[in-house]
Amino acid sequence: MAMINPDPDAALVQRVKEGDVRAFEMLVVKYQRRIERLIGRMVRDVDLVADIAQETFIRAYRALPQFRAESAFYTWLYRIAVNTAKKALVDMKRDPVMTYTSLQGSDDDDETYRGGLEPTDGETPEALLASKEIAATVNAAINALSEDLRQAITLREIEGLSYEEISDVMNCPIGTVRSRIFRAREAIAERLRPLLDTRDGTRW
Amino acid sequence: MSLPDSDRSSSRRILSALADGDATDSEVARAFQSWRDDPDARASWHAYQLIGDVLRSDDLASEPAADAAFLVALRARLATEPVVLAPQPRMQEEAVAQPVAANASARTRTRWQGPIAMAAGFLAVIGVLNVAGPFRHGGNASLASNGAPASGPVLASTSSVGDGGVVLTSAQTKAAADQLAPYLAAHRQSAMSGPFQMPGSDLRNVSLVQPAK
Numbered sequence: 001m002a003m004i005n006p007d008p009d010a011a012l013v014q015r016v017k018e019g020d021v022r023a024f025e026m027l028v029v030k031y032q033r034r035i036e037r038l039i040g041r042m043v044r045d046v047d048l049v050a051d052i053a054q055e056t057f058i059r060a061y062r063a064l065p066q067f068r069a070e071s072a073f074y075t076w077l078y079r080i081a082v083n084t085a086k087k088a089l090v091d092m093k094r095d096p097v098m099t100y101t102s103l104q105g106s107d108d109d110d111e112t113y114r115g116g117l118e119p120t121d122g123e124t125p126e127a128l129l130a131s132k133e134i135a136a137t138v139n140a141a142i143n144a145l146s147e148d149l150r151q152a153i154t155l156r157e158i159e160g161l162s163y164e165e166i167s168d169v170m171n172c173p174i175g176t177v178r179s180r181i182f183r184a185r186e187a188i189a190e191r192l193r194p195l196l197d198t199r200d201g202t203r204w
Numbered sequence: 205m206s207l208p209d210s211d212r213s214s215s216r217r218i219l220s221a222l223a224d225g226d227a228t229d230s231e232v233a234r235a236f237q238s239w240r241d242d243p244d245a246r247a248s249w250h251a252y253q254l255i256g257d258v259l260r261s262d263d264l265a266s267e268p269a270a271d272a273a274f275l276v277a278l279r280a281r282l283a284t285e286p287v288v289l290a291p292q293p294r295m296q297e298e299a300v301a302q303p304v305a306a307n308a309s310a311r312t313r314t315r316w317q318g319p320i321a322m323a324a325g326f327l328a329v330i331g332v333l334n335v336a337g338p339f340r341h342g343g344n345a346s347l348a349s350n351g352a353p354a355s356g357p358v359l360a361s362t363s364s365v366g367d368g369g370v371v372l373t374s375a376q377t378k379a380a381a382d383q384l385a386p387y388l389a390a391h392r393q394s395a396m397s398g399p400f401q402m403p404g405s406d407l408r409n410v411s412l413v414q415p416a417k
Contacts, residue, residue, distance in 0.1 A: 008225025011232045019287045022239050025275060029246075030223070030253045032274050033264045050274065058281055064288050127267045135265035138258040156224060157256040163226050182220040189251040196251055196268045204246035204272060 009073040016064050024064075028057055031074060035081045042085045052088050056081040134195055141188040152177055153184035216248045223252050 007013075009030075015023035036053045043049055060080050067076055142150055148170070155161045155169060163181075167174045215238045221227040222235045238245035250271060257264035 008223070010225060011222065011227060011229075015232070015236065016288060019289045020236060021282055021287065022236050024282070025279065026239060026249060028275055028278055029250050029271065032271060033254070033257050033266050036266075036274075037264060053274070054278055054281065057278055058285065061282060061285060061288060127270065130267040131265040132262075134254070134268075135258050135262040138255055138265070139262075142259065153259070157259045163224065178221055178224075178226060181224065182217050185220050185252050185255055186216065188255050189248065192251055192255065193247075196247065196254075204243055204250055204275075 007069060007072045010069065013064065013067065013069070013073050016061075017067075024057075024061055027073070027077075031077060032057075034074075035077065038078065038081050039085045042082070043089065048088065048092075052085050053081070055088070056084045059084060130195070134192065137191050137195060138188055141191040142184075145184055145187055149180050149184040149187065152180035153188075156181050212242075212244055215242065215245050219245060219249050220252060223249070223256070 009027060012023045012027050016027070032053065035056055036049055039049045039052045039056070040046070043052065056077070060077050063080070067073070142153070145153070151170060152166060155166045156163075161169065163174045163177045166177045166181075170177065215234070218227055218231045218235050219238065222232060227235060235245075239249065250268070254265070254268070254271070
């Protein structure tokens with residue numbers, strides 16, 4: 001069993017530094033939604049949000065050789081996103097609905113902060129419906145899990161505990177933690193997969 | 205590429221561990237291969253990350269087609285970017301290098317290490333012989349053998365200088381050792397009484413009492 005890394009992305013980051021662009025794609029899939037939501041708090045235009053998110057990842061990719069892992073990768077990426085959004089707003093001379101200062105007033109680490117965003121013109125009713133359906137499916141699936149699986153995935157994803165910490169909390173070996181989290185993910189993904197089939201021919 | 209169910213399950217299990225930063229090095233390598241070759245692995249990675257996001261906040265649920273389109277667009281931009289390569293520590297660099305590259309590198313090192321080590325060895329022997337000139341007397345001694353038996357004369361082990369080290373014939377060895385014996389005896393005596401004596405040495409200090417004239 002490998003040692004638990006303080007930054008769960010350390011292995012992926014290392015591979016990117018070694019020239020493996022696939023590892024960067026995996027990081028993009030992992031953080032794209034969080035980065036877009038962050039930018040969406042600063043910029044109302046959905047089309048602009050996607051562009052700024054793209055620019056954020058490109059900048060991060062270029063700067064990764066200088067990333068010294070003094071903070072978690074996501075913290076570093078978060079700063080790049082904020083700076084990219086600020087620069088885009090200045091360049092395009094647009095007024096942000098929510099300024100960076102007001103954003104700093106909220107808890108930057110609060111993943112559940114919604115920012116009071118209203119649907120914008122770029123979000124179609126179909127897209128909103130699909131998002132709500134996915135959220136409802138995940139929540140229903142987690143409620144259907146056994147207590148052990150639900151506790152394991154909750155401690156990992158919501159509380160952010162490491163496998164070692166979860167093994168202490170649940171009083172079981174780390175291998176069992178790893179297995180329970182995988183089984184929980186698979187049980188939820190099984191319900192989710194019919195919704196995740198891409199409808200426009202785009203494939204992962 | 206379609207995988208058997210057991211391989212697919214194993215691949216997903218590894219992706220789950222990698223998502224939490226708990227994959228071993230070999231698992232990480234396998235995960236990247238899956239990501240490259242297996243659409244199911246890519247879809248599973250996305251599903252696991254989406255599940256984590258939704259568990260943290262419902263508003264992170266997004267339309268999957270939008271996520272895929274985002275990656276496709278970014279891939280097109282990444283394709284125009286130079287591949288990033290951060291400087292790696294030497295050990296790590298060798299560990300991740302391709303075998304062919306590693307062999308080529310080793311051959312390059314060997315080419316220049318051999319002659320340099322050989323020249324250094326000759327210079328060391330010549331230097332020691334010059335220094336030992338004033339002490340030439342008879343006698344046997346062992347010289348700096350790394351664990352070699354002290355029963356016969358042995359000249360500095362070459363194991364530490366690699367493949368290009370100096371190897372002397374037994375006759376040369378004996379002659380050199382004979383010449384160096386007095387020098388070494390004087391050196392030892394000096395070292396025992398000097399300020400750089402090693403702590404914990406099993407050598408004892410002795411004092412030489414000069415008779416009064």
